[in-house]
Amino acid sequence: MPATTHSTNSPYHPSILATGATGNLGREIVGRLRSHGARVRCLARAQTSPQPGVEWVVGDLTAPGTVREALVGIDAVFLIWPLLDSAAARDLIAELTTAGPRVVYLSSSAVDDEAARQSDPIVQVHADMEALLHDAGLRPVVLRSDTLASNARGWVQQIRAGDVVSGPETARTAVIDERDVADAAVAVLLAHHDQLDYDPHVLTGPEVLGRADQIALLGAALRRDLRFQVLPADLARSRMLADGRPGPLVDALIAASGRRPDCHRVTDHVERLTGHPAGTFARWAIDHAAEFN
Ligand SMILES: NC(=O)c1ccc[n+]([C@@H]2O[C@H](COP(=O)([O-])OP(=O)(O)OC[C@H]3O[C@@H](n4cnc5c(N)ncnc54)[C@H](OP(=O)(O)O)[C@@H]3O)[C@@H](O)[C@H]2O)c1
Incomplete structure (x- = not known):
């Protein structure tokens, strides 16, 4: 796979539409685009506080009219x-096909061709x-990301409450710092x-980790003895529902927790x-330790 040159010094200043811009990954992307001098428009489902140099539009990926205007x-x-x-x-893909921008799609490293x-x-x-x-002829640049380190924010409440984090058994993966995906x-x-390069880019962190490894690394960053406890699927399911997840x-x-290898x-x-x-995830944990206190 040939390298794609990082365009920090590029004189090319395109207009970029960022979807997911309020999310863990999207926030990192928007900040970087601004610092590189790109014109940035963000799509979000709710009105967002203004930020210098960033245009926010209210829209929904499933509402073609709002996507059309945003494009x-x-x-x-x-x-x-x-x-x-x-x-x-x-409908979204039809709007993209009509408007014809470059599409960079954030996919999953677990996709098996x-x-x-x-x-x-x-x-x-x-x-x-x-x-x-691909079938729509959009020729996307596909970034297949591994598990984002920022998913660990989902453990904040449990870590604030005690030393045991519980959840369903999940596959070991090469957890990646979302800042690297953003770069x-x-x-x-x-x-x-x-x-x-239009071959899929498979973005991983430098080491394969299970949930227990991640919790231990967060513990090291927080100077606490944190442990992971596996929950049976039915108990994990009822807890997630009780937390208000759809x-x-x-x-x-x-x-995914039961089937992903x-x-x-x-x-x-x-x-x-x-x-x-x-x-590394160890670095992410140190950089974000304050969020867990
Ligand atoms: N997390 C991972 O490990 C992982 C791994 C591989 C790929 N991915 C992909 O990466 C994406 C981003 O991850 P993340 O952790 O940054 O997500 P996140 O923090 O949960 O943020 C989700 C984003 O999706 C937006 N969104 C949700 N439904 C929408 C809709 N109908 N129309 C427009 N925007 C909508 C939300 O915007 P508003 O609510 O503000 O509208 C928010 O900005 C995931 O959705 C997933 O497809 C994630």
Whole structure:
């Protein structure tokens, strides 16, 4: 895979539409785009406080009219698809096809090109989205991200309450710092066309970790003896529902925790895209320790 040159010094200042811009990853992307001098428009479902140099538009990925307006004058789109139904993306894809921007799609490292069906519903949606974008002739740049380190924010309440974090058994994965995914996304959003590689970029962190490893590393950063306790799927399911998560999402997460195989793959694609190696979860834990106090 040829490297995509990081465009920090590029004179190319495209207009970028960022979806998911209020999320853990999107926030990192927006800040970087601004510092590189790109014109940034963000799509969010609710009115957001103004930020210097960032245009916010209220819209929904499933509402084609709002997407159409958001795409006016846009050169490149950072696209996430946080829904569990790829069929609901057909109108969005039609709008993208009409407007014709570069599409950078944030997919999952668990997508298996050889599999007829993916391991679980969440990975299946990403595989379906990739296929829909390709079939529409959009020629997306696909970033297949491993588990984001920022998912650990979901443990904040448990860590504040005690030393045991419980949850369903999940696969071991090469957890990636979302700041590295943001650097990679910005590199491809700002790159010149002839610098792009359209093979999927598989973005991983530098080591394969289970939940227990992550909790122990957070404990080290917090100077506490934190432990992970596996919950049986039915108990994990009822706790997630009690926390207010939507039923279909809970079902998909439980299915993913039971079916997704351990992933032992670590790639150098972050470094190829950004010029720097991927950071460790230990580093993420130190940098974000204050959020858990
Ligand atoms: N977390 C992981 O480990 C992982 C791994 C691989 C890929 N991904 C992909 O990365 C995406 C972003 O992850 P994240 O952790 O940054 O997510 P996050 O913090 O949960 O943020 C989700 C974002 O999705 C937006 N959103 C949800 N439904 C929307 C809709 N119908 N229309 C428009 N925007 C909508 C939300 O915006 P508003 O609520 O403000 O509208 C928010 O900005 C995920 O959705 C997933 O597809 C995640």
